Structure formats: C-alpha cells, structure tokens
Amino acid sequence: MANIGIAGATGAVGIEILNVLARKEIPVGELKLFSSARSAGKKQATPFGEHILEEFSLDACENLDIIFLAVGGDFSREYAPQLAEKGITVIDNSSAFRYDENIPLVVPSINAEAIGNSKIIANPNCTTAILAMALYPIYKEFGLKKLIVSTYQATSGAGNPGMQELLDESKNYLDGKPVGNNIFAHPIPFNLIPHIDVPQENDYTKEEMKVTWETHKIFNDNSFPISCTAVRIPTLRAHSETIVIETEKNIDENGGIEKIRELLQQSSGVHLQDDIRNNIYPMPLNASEVYDVQVGRIRKNLVFGDFGLEFFVCGDQLLRGAALNSVEIAEVVLSER
Amino acid sequence: MANIGIAGATGAVGIEILNVLARKEIPVGELKLFSSARSAGKKQATPFGEHILEEFSLDACENLDIIFLAVGGDFSREYAPQLAEKGITVIDNSSAFRYDENIPLVVPSINAEAIGNSKIIANPNCTTAILAMALYPIYKEFGLKKLIVSTYQATSGAGNPGMQELLDESKNYLDGKPVGNNIFAHPIPFNLIPHIDVPQENDYTKEEMKVTWETHKIFNDNSFPISCTAVRIPTLRAHSETIVIETEKNIDENGGIEKIRELLQQSSGVHLQDDIRNNIYPMPLNASEVYDVQVGRIRKNLVFGDFGLEFFVCGDQLLRGAALNSVEIAEVVLSER
Numbered sequence A, B: 001m002a003n004i005g006i007a008g009a010t011g012a013v014g015i016e017i018l019n020v021l022a023r024k025e026i027p028v029g030e031l032k033l034f035s036s037a038r039s040a041g042k043k044q045a046t047p048f049g050e051h052i053l054e055e056f057s058l059d060a061c062e063n064l065d066i067i068f069l070a071v072g073g074d075f076s077r078e079y080a081p082q083l084a085e086k087g088i089t090v091i092d093n094s095s096a097f098r099y100d101e102n103i104p105l106v107v108p109s110i111n112a113e114a115i116g117n118s119k120i121i122a123n124p125n126c127t128t129a130i131l132a133m134a135l136y137p138i139y140k141e142f143g144l145k146k147l148i149v150s151t152y153q154a155t156s157g158a159g160n161p162g163m164q165e166l167l168d169e170s171k172n173y174l175d176g177k178p179v180g181n182n183i184f185a186h187p188i189p190f191n192l193i194p195h196i197d198v199p200q201e202n203d204y205t206k207e208e209m210k211v212t213w214e215t216h217k218i219f220n221d222n223s224f225p226i227s228c229t230a231v232r233i234p235t236l237r238a239h240s241e242t243i244v245i246e247t248e249k250n251i252d253e254n255g256g257i258e259k260i261r262e263l264l265q266q267s268s269g270v271h272l273q274d275d276i277r278n279n280i281y282p283m284p285l286n287a288s289e290v291y292d293v294q295v296g297r298i299r300k301n302l303v304f305g306d307f308g309l310e311f312f313v314c315g316d317q318l319l320r321g322a323a324l325n326s327v328e329i330a331e332v333v334l335s336e337r
Helices: A012-023 A073-085 A108-115 A126-142 A155-174 A206-219 A256-265 A319-335 B012-023 B073-085 B108-115 B126-142 B155-174 B206-219 B256-265 B319-335
Strands: A002-007 A028-035 A043-046 A049-052 A066-069 A089-092 A120-122 A146-152 A226-229 A238-246 A270-272 A293-300 A308-316 B002-007 B028-035 B043-046 B049-052 B066-069 B089-092 B120-122 B146-152 B226-229 B238-246 B270-272 B293-300 B308-316
Touching: A002 A012, A002 A319, A012 A028, A012 A155, A012 A319, A028 A043, A028 A049, A066 A073, A066 A319, A073 A089, A073 A120, A089 A319, A108 A126, A108 A206, A108 A319, A126 A146, A126 A206, A126 A238, A126 A256, A126 A270, A126 A293, A126 A308, A126 A319, A146 A206, A146 B146, A155 B155, A206 A226, A226 B308, A256 A270, A256 A293, A308 A319, A308 B226, B002 B012, B002 B319, B012 B028, B012 B155, B012 B319, B028 B043, B028 B049, B066 B073, B066 B319, B073 B089, B073 B120, B089 B319, B108 B126, B108 B206, B108 B319, B126 B146, B126 B206, B126 B238, B126 B256, B126 B270, B126 B293, B126 B308, B126 B319, B146 B206, B206 B226, B256 B270, B256 B293, B308 B319
Parallel strands: A002 A028, A002 A066, A066 A089, A089 A120, A146 A226, A270 A293, B002 B028, B002 B066, B066 B089, B089 B120, B146 B226, B270 B293
Antiparallel strands: A043 A049, A146 A238, A238 A308, A293 A308, B043 B049, B146 B238, B238 B308, B293 B308
C-alpha cells in the first residue's frame, strides 16, 4: 500500500489522477486531497469514496509516500524540495524542475531508468508527452535529423476554467450575445490563438520551446534541431500535432512506411489510426478520455525525400499529457520500492 | 460597363463575389445570377438591387463579357469551354482547369501577366491563394529551397452548408443533444478532421497536393519541394497556416527578420500582425471578412539555421481564397480590354 497525496485535487489534472489511480488499481492506503484554502473542508467524490479536501501543509504530508503536484510552478518550487527532504517522492506536473539537470523528466515507456533515486520527478509538458509517445519508436529505429511540429491544442491546457470558457463563450456566440475572454488572450470560440505561454527572446513562445527542450531531455539526445508552432484551437481536451521529420536512415531502404506502421503498432501507449480511405485518422473526438496516443496520416514527407516522414497525432491532454503519465511514473517508483 | 454573370450566385462564394464587385465599384452593366433549377425564379437581394435568379443556360449568357463559375468541377468542365468559345471570359473557382498547362492559374498581385489572351482563367485553391500572398514577397527576395505547411481550415471551405453544420451541431453539442454530420466526414464541433478532399496515391489528400501543384504553377517555379498537412478545424471562414521555409539566401546576412517584416509591410494584400508581446498575431477573429491576408509570428526557424523562417498566416477563405481573387482577375481582364 502507498500513501498518496494530490495537491490540486479539484483541478482537471487532479481529478484525472484520481481516476487513473483507481483504473490502474494502484494500492492506495492513505489518500490526502489538497485544495485551495477556499475549497478546504468541502467534500469531494472520488473513485476511492468521498474525501474531505484539506489545505496543503507540509505537516499534513508527513505519512505520504508519493505526492502529485498539479498546481503551479511557484507552488512546486516552494514545496517540492521540502517534501523530497522528508523522503516523499514528488511527481511534479509544473515546468518548475523540467529543465533542472539534476531532476529527471520522464515518459515511463521511454526513459523510466532516468528516475533512479530521485525524489523529485518532473512530468513533461502535455504536447511533448503526446509527441514523444509516437516519435520515440521511429527515432529508435531510424534516427532523427530534424523535427518540425505544428500543434492544435485543446482548451484543457488551461485547466477546467479553459474548457468552461470555451463552452460558455461558444454558447454566447451561438445565442448572439457578446463573446468574452478571461482565461485566454482573445475569445476562443470559432477562433484560434497562435500564442500559448509567454514569448521568449527568440520570439518562440515558452510552450513552443518546451517541445524543443523537453524532447531533447527525454530522448537524452539534443543532436537534432526542433521547431514548433503552438496554436490553441476551440477543442476541449485532446491535443493534435502535425509532425514532419527528417530521419538519419533512408526510410525506403529500411522497410518503408510499412515498417513505420509496424513499429507504431507494436508500441504500447500508441494506437494506429491510419486508414484515410475509410475515414480513420487521429481526431479529438476519438482520442479524448482514452489512454493511447493516436497516430495516423503516415506518409513520406515530400520535402526530405527518402528520409522524410509526415504524420498526425492526437492524445488526451489531461491523460497522456498529465495524469496518466504522472501515475505511470508513480507505478515505476512503487515497483522499485 | 461590363456584363457579368455568376454561376452559383446563391452560394457562399457567389454572394461574396457580388459584394466584392460592389465594394470595388466595378462598372457592372447587365448582371445575370444563375442558380440551381430549384432556386430559379426566386429573388435575391444584391448590392446592385434585387435580381431574379435564373437557371443556367448558354443562351442566357449571350451578352456577357465575364462569367464567374462558383459551382463545381463538373459544371466547369462542361460549360467553361463553350462559354469561352462565345468570347466570354470565364473565371473558374473549381479545380477543373487549374492543372491544365494551357489555362493560367492566377493570383493577380503575383502573376497577372499569365492571363494573356486566355478566355478561361483558373482561380487557385483557397489555402494556396492565402499562402501565396504572404510567401511570394519572401520568395522573390530570398528564394525558396523547401516549404512545409500545416493548415487550420475553416468550415466555409465546404460552403454555406459547412458553416451551417458547424453552427447547428455546436448548438446541439452545447444543448446535450446528439451531434451529427452530413457535410463533413465526422462531427466537427469541438473536433478537428485531418482529411480534406480525396486521398491521392501518395496518401496525401488532394487538398494537400493542391498546395504543392498550385504554388509551383503560380510562382512558375517547381524547383522547391512542398509538403502540406490540411486539417479542418471548427472555425467559420478564415483559414490559418503555419509555414516553415528554407530559403536560398542566408536570411541573417541579407537583412534578417527585419527585412522580412519590411518586405511584407510593403506588399499589397498583406497585413502584418506581428507583435506577440502585445497579443497581436493572425487570427480568424480579425482576418474574417477582410481582404488582406494577415501575417505574424515571424521568426527564424530553428531547424534550417540562417536559412530558416517560420510564420503564421490567416486569411478569409471566401475572399482572398475565392471571391476577392476572382474579382481581381476580372479587374485585370477589364483593364486590358
């Protein structure tokens, strides 16, 4: 049995962590759900029965084995080191520690071994986690020289308030009422916003650079350049991405597209949806609320010749992009106790 | 004065052709509005007053100088040659003649001279026209080695019924009712569909290949490879695109990003929206129902070094992608009479 805490238990990611813990039948002993002071004392229905929300304190964590942090970077920066010092394994969903060379950044099916004895483990950015699941099997077999990504990101990236804003403001739009925005920089219904997170010095956004930084770190290889444009679109909870790569090895001479399909079919956590003639390809409609990352529209890229590949992925932002990946990290930690 | 006909006058593109003709104060003499047999006899309000819809016939076109075809490829293939034989200039919005080497494919600010004495002139695919407006000034100055496009295409690409399906089915979704699809292969509200037009032998869709074929033809240069993923998203009438290019000339050594901005600022039909720190970038919200193609998020691409550029464009699909471009072709034809 493991005593488990969740900071941010009422948020979109926190709720999914509870669901995944239950679905995976993780043997949960004590369960502590931490929320804002405002919600503390309220009851929350969970797959483990009704629990009373608590305000976070280090003392309240005393008996925990693992704590999931699904709050914000500032919270993680303040508390993660203190929790780790108490011997609690911290699985952090924020970007606070992802670029710290002493902290492992983990997608378990790719680099579980990076966890080692670390007491703080960073969960990657959602876009990167979804991308990595589909890209890694290809990278392993064919190598990578270039990676170009364009994203189609759901409002769940901004949590429940983001999804709610899309629904509420879409309704306003359809009712002919003024359409506002509070969570997003502009109204999101029937619109898109090519701006996620803050701009960096190179005019890429932080969200775009996360894909570069984190893919390199997870693959433990920064030899291939990466470029990304990250775009928010009016969908709810699955991120999609167009992916163009140049490989090291000649694809045609090493099994061609059929070999790529075979690799992906054999990869756990990936679901091939690649039959456009029967209208089958990755879509948020089918990729939402499921664990596997969908991959399809696989074809030779027309720009990089026999070394070029182009495909489309779609994955649940709250699951593969956050909760599922976090719980899979916990499974590795628990299996090694 | 020019006598003008429109086949498909009640469609989304036909209506915009009427609006653009009026806004540009084209001296319209006789005006013939052709519709399906079902609508013939009905009245249609236009900026030129109320007109009675007619069923199309070659005889009814007798006095026309120019006819816009905004119907489908089959109609164009059947009637365009016969209309041209009567001396009528045919401006065709379908893809029927775009790849015919004897028929010019025209974006007037780029290749107006291609019109020559041709009586049939093809209007490009919407995605290509929007892309070409932003890309051509950069191509002229820096040359092009590679072009990689990902699209975010609006439902207007499927005409009024496409837009109506998005609105109606979004309402159903929000009301908790079943969400259907008739125009699109799958339900479009809060979803996306990486499948526009029919798949080709190389597993690209025809929509994706149009970007390749048509950009090469409009630029009169097929030396640079092009690859595209075309995705339908739940927006109404503006298409967006991420564009990654490798140039012939070193960008940094030839004025850098500032030079690119300057080129675009000086290009007619292009509106620079490139200030992410003030939340300014191309979006359907601002690019809809305006003539200019918006360009922003301009930055050095991280994959192609000093020869790499990445940017984002957004343009009204019905205007720059169809009606506006068609009327601009007509303007060239009329100016040369």
